[in-house]
Amino acid sequence: MNLTCFPCFSLTFSGQSIQAPIFPLMIQTVSVIGTGLMGGSMALALRQSNPQIEVIGFDEPGVLTLALKKGSISSAAASLKEAISKADLVIVATPLSASLSLVREMAPFLKSGAIVHDLCSVKKSMSSTAVECLPKDALFVGGHPMTGSEKEGIRHADALLFENATYVLCPQERTDSQEVAYGHLKQLLTGIGARLLEMSAETHDRIAARVSHLPQLLSVLLVNLASKSRKDDHDILDLAAGGFRDMTRIAGSPFPMWRDIFSGNRTEVLEAISLFERLLSDVKLDLERDNLDGIRENFRDAEQTRDFIPTDRKGFLQPLADVYVFTSDRPGALVDMTSALFEADLSVKDIELLRIRESTGGTFRIGFQSTEEADKAVEVLSGSGFSAYRL
Numbered sequence: 001m002n003l004t005c006f007p008c009f010s011l012t013f014s015g016q017s018i019q020a021p022i023f024p025l026m027i028q029t030v031s032v033i034g035t036g037l038m039g040g041s042m043a044l045a046l047r048q049s050n051p052q053i054e055v056i057g058f059d060e061p062g063v064l065t066l067a068l069k070k071g072s073i074s075s076a077a078a079s080l081k082e083a084i085s086k087a088d089l090v091i092v093a094t095p096l097s098a099s100l101s102l103v104r105e106m107a108p109f110l111k112s113g114a115i116v117h118d119l120c121s122v123k124k125s126m127s128s129t130a131v132e133c134l135p136k137d138a139l140f141v142g143g144h145p146m147t148g149s150e151k152e153g154i155r156h157a158d159a160l161l162f163e164n165a166t167y168v169l170c171p172q173e174r175t176d177s178q179e180v181a182y183g184h185l186k187q188l189l190t191g192i193g194a195r196l197l198e199m200s201a202e203t204h205d206r207i208a209a210r211v212s213h214l215p216q217l218l219s220v221l222l223v224n225l226a227s228k229s230r231k232d233d234h235d236i237l238d239l240a241a242g243g244f245r246d247m248t249r250i251a252g253s254p255f256p257m258w259r260d261i262f263s264g265n266r267t268e269v270l271e272a273i274s275l276f277e278r279l280l281s282d283v284k285l286d287l288e289r290d291n292l293d294g295i296r297e298n299f300r301d302a303e304q305t306r307d308f309i310p311t312d313r314k315g316f317l318q319p320l321a322d323v324y325v326f327t328s329d330r331p332g333a334l335v336d337m338t339s340a341l342f343e344a345d346l347s348v349k350d351i352e353l354l355r356i357r358e359s360t361g362g363t364f365r366i367g368f369q370s371t372e373e374a375d376k377a378v379e380v381l382s383g384s385g386f387s388a389y390r391l
Contacts, residue, residue, distance in 0.1 A: 026088065026181075026184050027053065027088045027089045027115070027184050027185070027188055028052070028053060028054065028088055029053070029054045029056065029086050029087050029088050029089075030043075030046055030053055030054070030055045030056070030087060030088065030089045030090075030091060031055075031056045031057075031058065031077070031083045031084045031087035031089070031090045031091065032055060032056070032057050032058070032072075032073065032091045032093060033058050033059075033080070033083065033084075033090065033091065033092045033093060033094060033102055033106075034058075034059055034092065034093040034094035034098070035057045035058075035059045035063055035064065035067040035072060035073060035093070035154050035157075036059075036063070036093065036152065036153055036154055036157075037148070037149055037151065037152050037153055037154070037156055037157060037161075038093045038119050038145070038148070038161075039057075039059075039091065039093025039094075039119070040067055040070070040072045040153075040154040040157030041072075041157040041158050041159065041161040041162070042091060042093060042119070042161075042162070042192075043055045043057060043067070043072040043073050043091075043157075044070070044071065044072040044157050044158070044159040045159040045160070045161065045162055045192040045193075046188065046192060047071065047072070047073075047074065047159075048159045049191045049192050050188070050191065054074050054075065055072070055073045055074050055075075056073065056074070056075050056076070056077050056082075056083050056084075056086075056087065057072065057073035057075070057076050057077065057083070058076070058077045058079075058080060058082075058083035058084075063153075063154055064076040066154045066155060067154050067157075070154060070155075070157060072154065072157055080102070080105060080106060080109065081109040084106055084109050084110060084111070084114070085109050085110075085111060086111060087110075087111060087114060088111065088114060088115065089114065089115045089116075089117065089185065089188070090106065090110070090114060090115070090116045090117070091117050091118070091119065092116070092117070092118040092119070092120075093118075093119045095120075095256075095257075095260050096120045096121075096122055096125070096126070096260035096261070096263075096264045097260050097263070097264075099118050099120050099126060100125065100126065100129050103116065103118070103126070103129050103130055103133055103134065103140075104129065104133045106134075107133050107134050107135060107138075110134070110135060110138050112135075112137055113137050113138070113139075113177065113181065114138050114139075115138070115139045115140075115141065115181050115182075115184070115185055116130065116134060116138055116139070116140045116141070117140075117141050117142075117143050117185060118142055118143060119143055119144065119145060120142075120144065120260075120264075121144050121208070121261055122205060122208070122260070122261055122264035122265045123142040123144060123168075123170045123201035123204045123205055124201040124202055124204075124205045124265075125264045125265075126142050126201070127140070127142050127170060127172065127201040130142075130172075131172065139172075139174065139178040139181045139182060140172055141169055141170070141171045141172070141182060141185055142169070142170035142171075142201055142204075143167065143168065143169055143170070143189075144167070144168040144170075144204065145162055145165055145166075145167045145168075145194065146165055146166040146167070146168070147161050147162055147165035147166075148161075149161070159192075160193070162189075162192045162193055162194045163192070163193035163194075164193055164194075164195060164349050164350055164367075165193075165194055165195065166194075166195050166197055167189055167194035167195060167196050167197065168197050168198075168199060168204055169186070169189075169196055169197070169198050169199075170198075170199060170200060170201040170204055171198065205265050205268045206268050206271075208265065208268070209265055209268035209269045209271065209272040210272050210275075213261060213262065213265060213268075213269045213272065214269060214272040214273060214276060215250070216250055216253060216258060217269075217273075218276075219247065219248045219249070219250045219251040220251050222244070222247065222248050222251070223248045223251040226240055226244075279298075282294070283295060283298060320349055320350055320367030320368060320369065321367065321368045321369070321370055321371045321373065321374035321390075322365050322366065322367050322368075322374065322390065322391065323365075323366045323367075323368065323374050323377045323378055323381070323388055323389070323390055324354075324363060324364070324365055324366075324388070324389055324390070324391070325337060325363065325364045325366060325381055325386050325387065325388045326362070326363050326364075326386070326387040326388075327362060327364065327386055327387075329362070334364075336384065337364070337381065337384075337386060340380055340381060340384040340386075341366075341377060341380060341381070344376065344377070344380040346368065346373055346376060346377050346380065347368070347369065347373070348366055348367070348368065349367045349368055349369055350365075350366070350367030351364060351365070351366050351367070352364065352365045374390055375390070378390060
């Protein structure tokens with residue numbers, strides 16, 4: 001099918017603008033399997049952005065009662081078959097091990113041509129299971145929304161959870177009709193505010209092992225090293241503020257979430273550990289030989305490489321154009337700042353308080369879609385009396 005006959009909107013994948021077709025939305029019935037924080041938020045966001053869509057939930061009875069009360073779902077199903085047999089789109093929002101079992105179990109009940117989409121943070125095992133178990137006419141699209149909350153459960157579901165969040169998609173090879181279905185899914189996800197990023201499942205898991213899964217382990221081990229050292233050095237944690245605390249911020253992440261990740265992405269995590277062991281072994285050898293020039297090379301390489309890490313992204317987030325704004329510590333300062341941007345018809349995509357000093361003021365980082373908007377924001381804010389600049 002020639003998709004160029006449809007109007008298009010622009011998406012950014014890996015730094016490149018891709019024209020994605022806008023279709024009359026054909027997804028009318030969505031089944032959300034697992035209505036906790038992620039699934040419940042997805043269901044709520046879909047219902048608010050597309051009031052005509054029916055969202056069927058499947059979970060434990062008590063959870064479904066809360067999901068109905070909150071308005072996340074329009075109806076509850078008593079069985080997996082009931083939940084998915086009429087669904088145009090099935091969203092699996094459970095931990096990895098449960099999701100793998102569900103994909104195997106749902107195959108006989110799927111509607112012809114249905115889309116199956118998961119929200120797990122490991123993609124290759126989900127993709128392989130889907131290829132093996134799902135009907136040939138079903139379209140499986142792995143997904144990993146880079147968002148979440150320190151709170152859990154349907155009680156904390158939030159329709160804005162996916163707003164401006166990086167949302168990785170790992171699509172498989174598609175027929176022409178499945179390409180159209182994939183366009184419907186992208187249209188639905190951009191409609192809830194997600195920023196889509198497309199890559200293969202293998203690439204996702206390899207990258208995640210190096211920039212997420214291994215750092216999580218290293219963070220935990222650094223804290224444990226400090227803890228074990230307290231026997232001899234009682235004051236060690238008093239000196240662990242600043243850089244050490246920043247390096248180990250993620251050490252407090254709950255293990256139940258990581259159990260499935262390390263199991264599901266074991267091969268890539270082991271490879272990342274092996275690569276790190278070689279680097280650490282080289283540094284150890286340099287120290288043993290008093291080869292400080294070798295260690296200096298590591299510092300130099302790290303400094304140069306780190307300069308290429310974008311400062312205007314979060315995780316896999318596509319680049320935003322950032323503006324930094326200092327505002328004094330006074331009532332209404334934030335309102336004045338955002339009002340000035342609103343009156344100039346500038347849309348804020350992300351905002352973060354970077355630092356604050358009592359009785360002095362604070363610095364905000366504000367993200368915009370384009371450099372043109374960011375430049376205009378600097379002009380508008382400066383004209384309103386704020387100290388605004390771009391890096």
